[in-house]
Amino acid sequence: MLNQIPIQEISTLSIWIPLILAGLRWKTADRKLRLFFVFLLFGAVVDGLGWASYANQEFFLLNRAASFGQFLYLWFEALFFIWLAYEFYQTKRSQFWRKVLWVGISLVFVIDALNRYGMEEPNRIFSSFVYSGLLVLSSFLMAFALLRMAEQKEEIMKEPWFWILSGIFFYSFSCFFIDMLTFTEFAEGLWRIRVVFNMIQYVFFVVGLVKMSNRQ
Structure with missing residues (x-):
């Protein structure tokens, strides 16, 4: 039954719901929300490129652009998640550790870029390991941010950012376990489950933005 549903098309369109909600608040938004809007907009563009590439596989340049766009998006996503999580830690050394993680993640992505685009036969296992590692890092960062928020707020579920952080945590944590099955006999069709998790993440985003x- 799941195979009969145009999941990729639905996912590509569903990101526009939180994107529009965030965009409507641009004028009164703080820095966190504005960067969150940029994050969603970047994702929407990459999703659109990916869908167009899948529908027109004979166009090499389009496929290349979709691949490179996805790579840049993952890089931006990692940096944004680190920045966002540390916005809620509020410790004396937050800025220091944020910069350390930024530098470390950027070096990993530079190495992966050389692997993906500089090698005749890229090491796919290395790239997969990098992305799985980012999912683990994102899960831990958001979990600690949520714990920090719980220490400071009495009714945490009324906090808009609780829902947004929870959406990121849910997607990262769930997809990590999906990735663990990538090289098993269950690998076929796993991308559909990942897309479903992605759409559930958007539901969390919408709840937070509403x-x-x-509150406004």
Whole structure:
């Protein structure tokens, strides 16, 4: 039954719901929300490129652009998640550790870029390991940010950013276990489950953005 549903098309369109909600608050938004909007917009563009590439596989330049766009998006996503999580830690050394992680993640992506685009036969296992590692890192960062928020707020579920951080945590944590099955006999069709998790993440985003609007 799942195979009969145009999941990729639905996912490509569903990101526009939180994107529009975030965009409507641009003028009154703080830095966190504006960067969150940029993050969603970047994802929407990459999703669109990916869908167009899949539908027109004979166009080499389009496929290349979709691949490179996805790579840049993952890099931006990692840096943004680190920045966002540390916005909620509020410790004396937050800025230091944020910069350390930024430098470390950027070096990993430079190595992966050389592997993907500089080698005649890229090491796919290395690239897969990099992305799985980012999922683990994102899960831990968001989990600690949520714990920090719980220490500071009495009714945490009323906080808009609780839902947004929870959405990122849910997707990262769930997809890590999906990736663990990539090289098993269950690998076929796993991308559909990942896309479903992605759409559930958008539901969390919408709830947070609606609560943000109601609070305003």
